[in-house]
Amino acid sequence: MRFLIVSASALLLFACGTRPTQLLGEAQNALSEAALAKKCAPDEFEAAEKMYIKAQKLADAEKYDEAEAAARAAKKLAIKAQAKAQARKDECLTPPKPATDPTDFIDDSGPGVDAQDGDGGGMETVYFEYNSSDLTDSARAAMAQNGDWLQRNPTVVVTIEGHCDKRGSTEYNLALGEKRAKVTRSYLISLGVEKNRLGIVSYGEEQPMDYGDTTKAHGRNRRAEFRVVRR
Amino acid sequence: MRTIVYLAVLALSTVAWAQAPAADGGFKFDVEQGELVLFQLAVPDAIDLGGEADTRGVTEALTGTIVRDLGIAGYFNLVDKASYLADPTKEGMKPKYKDWFNIGTQGLVKAGYRIAGDKVVVDLRLYSIDGSQQVTLPAPYDGPVELPIEATKLRYHAHGFVNEIIKHYTKAPGFFLSRLVVVKRVNRGKELFMVSPDGLDETQLTRTGGINMLPSLSGGRIYFTSFRNGGAHLFVLSGGKAQPFAQFKGLNTGATMSPDGRHVAVTLSKDGNPEVYLLEAQSGKVVRRLTNSWGIDTSPSWSPDGSKIAFVSDRHGSPQIWLMGADGTGQRRLTFQGNYNQTPDWSPRGDKIVFTARDERNVFDLFTVNVNDGTIKRLTQNQGNNEEPSWSPDGRYLAFTSTRSGESKLYIMTADGRFQTMVSAGKGQYMTPSWGR
Numbered sequence: 001m002r003f004l005i006v007s008a009s010a011l012l013l014f015a016c017g018t019r020p021t022q023l024l025g026e027a028q029n030a031l032s033e034a035a036l037a038k039k040c041a042p043d044e045f046e047a048a049e050k051m052y053i054k055a056q057k058l059a060d061a062e063k064y065d066e067a068e069a070a071a072r073a074a075k076k077l078a079i080k081a082q083a084k085a086q087a088r089k090d091e092c093l094t095p096p097k098p099a100t101d102p103t104d105f106i107d108d109s110g111p112g113v114d115a116q117d118g119d120g121g122g123m124e125t126v127y128f129e130y131n132s133s134d135l136t137d138s139a140r141a142a143m144a145q146n147g148d149w150l151q152r153n154p155t156v157v158v159t160i161e162g163h164c165d166k167r168g169s170t171e172y173n174l175a176l177g178e179k180r181a182k183v184t185r186s187y188l189i190s191l192g193v194e195k196n197r198l199g200i201v202s203y204g205e206e207q208p209m210d211y212g213d214t215t216k217a218h219g220r221n222r223r224a225e226f227r228v229v230r231r
Numbered sequence: 232m233r234t235i236v237y238l239a240v241l242a243l244s245t246v247a248w249a250q251a252p253a254a255d256g257g258f259k260f261d262v263e264q265g266e267l268v269l270f271q272l273a274v275p276d277a278i279d280l281g282g283e284a285d286t287r288g289v290t291e292a293l294t295g296t297i298v299r300d301l302g303i304a305g306y307f308n309l310v311d312k313a314s315y316l317a318d319p320t321k322e323g324m325k326p327k328y329k330d331w332f333n334i335g336t337q338g339l340v341k342a343g344y345r346i347a348g349d350k351v352v353v354d355l356r357l358y359s360i361d362g363s364q365q366v367t368l369p370a371p372y373d374g375p376v377e378l379p380i381e382a383t384k385l386r387y388h389a390h391g392f393v394n395e396i397i398k399h400y401t402k403a404p405g406f407f408l409s410r411l412v413v414v415k416r417v418n419r420g421k422e423l424f425m426v427s428p429d430g431l432d433e434t435q436l437t438r439t440g441g442i443n444m445l446p447s448l449s450g451g452r453i454y455f456t457s458f459r460n461g462g463a464h465l466f467v468l469s470g471g472k473a474q475p476f477a478q479f480k481g482l483n484t485g486a487t488m489s490p491d492g493r494h495v496a497v498t499l500s501k502d503g504n505p506e507v508y509l510l511e512a513q514s515g516k517v518v519r520r521l522t523n524s525w526g527i528d529t530s531p532s533w534s535p536d537g538s539k540i541a542f543v544s545d546r547h548g549s550p551q552i553w554l555m556g557a558d559g560t561g562q563r564r565l566t567f568q569g570n571y572n573q574t575p576d577w578s579p580r581g582d583k584i585v586f587t588a589r590d591e592r593n594v595f596d597l598f599t600v601n602v603n604d605g606t607i608k609r610l611t612q613n614q615g616n617n618e619e620p621s622w623s624p625d626g627r628y629l630a631f632t633s634t635r636s637g638e639s640k641l642y643i644m645t646a647d648g649r650f651q652t653m654v655s656a657g658k659g660q661y662m663t664p665s666w667g668r
Contacts (some may be wrong), residue, residue, distance in 0.1 A: 131549070131571070167595070169573040169587060169619065170663055171445055171485045171498065172543060172550055174456075174463055175505040175527040178482055182504075201462050202482060206421070206442050 018058050023071035024130075027052050037081035040088045043083035043149065048074055048101035050145055058138065066127070066138055069220055073125060080091055080119065098132065121156060122149040123226035127219065128147035130217065131168070133179040135187060142214035144185070154206035157230035159199040160184050165218035166205045184224040267419075267649070268575070269308040270400045270437070273336040273360075274298055275319035281353070284344035289351055292385035293342045297355075298405050299392040299429050305644050305650030306400070310336045319619045324354060331360045337590075338366075343375075352377050352384070355392045355402040357399060360607055383432050383469075389429065389640070404668075406623045411454055411630055412446040413641055413655075421662070423468075429631075430641060430654035436468060443484045449665035452512075454486035454495060454567040465497060465515075476515045481505075485530055488512055489537050489557070496531035496540055507531045507542050509557070521559035532577045532584070533557070534602075541575040541584050542662070552586050552600060566600055568607055576618050578646075579668065580626035585610070587618045597631055610648035617642075630654075630664040 031052055037045040047175040055070035126135070137144065150156060162181030164173040180201035189195050210217040273296055277290045301307045317330040324343050331339050339358040344351050351553035354375040357366040368372065372392050378384050390407035397405035407428055414421050419624040423436040423446050437443040441459040453468040454476060463484050465477040477483040481500035488495050495510045502520070505527045509518040522528035526546035533540055537557060544553045549570040566572045571589035578584065583599040590596055595616040599608045611617040615635035622629055627646050633637045633653075641664055655661045
């Protein structure tokens, strides 16, 4: 009864694929349609733009899986940015008022799972390898941007959510998700973000971004996501 | 893969056998693992003993339950009804032994009912055909019993009767009056449910709309992990009320009670990374921390004598099954094959630990490891993903989840993996069963 060998060939297979031309196009369209966002939700727009550039670079480097994930994320960010801009349209297009007290924006409904309040602000989701909480190069690149964004938005408090794909036990995945959230938090602290602005929570395999059972779906679910709990 | 060969029954050496129409009933001989003798039973439909007609599912609740239970139990072969020589309806509650002997059955289950209003008198009997006598069973199976016409109550009575049948043939009673707690997906959340081992009589235990998981049913208490307060916290459900149990900073997951009921082993990450701790079962106070490694230590399971704990640790790089004393001393790695071994459950018999392993094809299957010599035995293969095993109270069976039919469903198998039966009756995904001990 041997069940030992996990061959490297399986990993190589996952790396193949084709350039996600369609998704890149969709992301670009979403960005060009988000003209209002450029004015009214500039941080969000910038994040979407950066993600799109990253997707292109990844595609150029033939990292198609990561490129696809990034293109998808860029599209999502662009749509979100536009939605946010629409919501802010009135105040944004009228002359600026004096700065308000940041506590006005405190969302005190708490970071409950069941609630899941707050979006990712201008922060990029960070992705992980299978059964790993090590930061890959692309994760570090995303983190550098996240660090910048947090520095530029010094009142923002976020919760870092650790997530896993659905393979493996429920309980182990909670532990693994926490490890991912912690690694992400430590890295942001090392980039100079104050630690009291960074909460963590692990959802294990409970909150997939993609309910599919494909290699790609698993890849999208192994992540640390950011939720702004206070602006 | 095992090959099972069906042979016509020659062992009973009755001449009349050759005249029996069906050759379906037969002993099974397992080629690879040696001879396996199945007990031959006939279970005709329950008969009307002269009351009102059965329009409310009495026959299904009695005979249906007995047939399903015997199927789940394994080790029984039900003689094909087409081969019956006697007409069970005309025969009444007392058999003509010869007619049943001649079709090669060892046992005969007779069920009768007399319906009056919302009550039914139920008479369940086991006859030994080779012994030509009724088997004397303990109360309430020693004579007719009056019951309300409610499927749950009728099934309960039938489950207890099957337990006695199993005890008669195998010397140890069946498990059909035990309960399991499972997790099912409800909308976007997960809720706890209690079910019978036949998958019926489901009761929803939590209704938060959020995530409730990792139940552990022991001594009438259900410890579980819930996100209702924002993170993974432990709660205990007892007497219909859920109360907070452990709400330390970080993860609080997977409580399992010690056999003496005094302590609970849990995973907490309050001091850094996930470690196994011992808490007081009533108060939730920390007694001591049991592990201290850089990696993930989680999923504790007690040895039946309460002296040791099996757990999962990835301190050597990949999740493996480890052992330690219940005080945290003598930590040693038990599994060395594979690179992804999780969810240990220590057999109530003490000798084996069942666990989930990801094999070389990235498929999850169930294995046992012998506690003393580390021998590994495979229980499932080529049947989807099989995960989250939990022993029956007597250690003769295992509950687990499998995706062999598509969605993750609840299954019960004999401890050797020979008989595996889907028992989930309801819709949806079933996860992490805990068989009450």
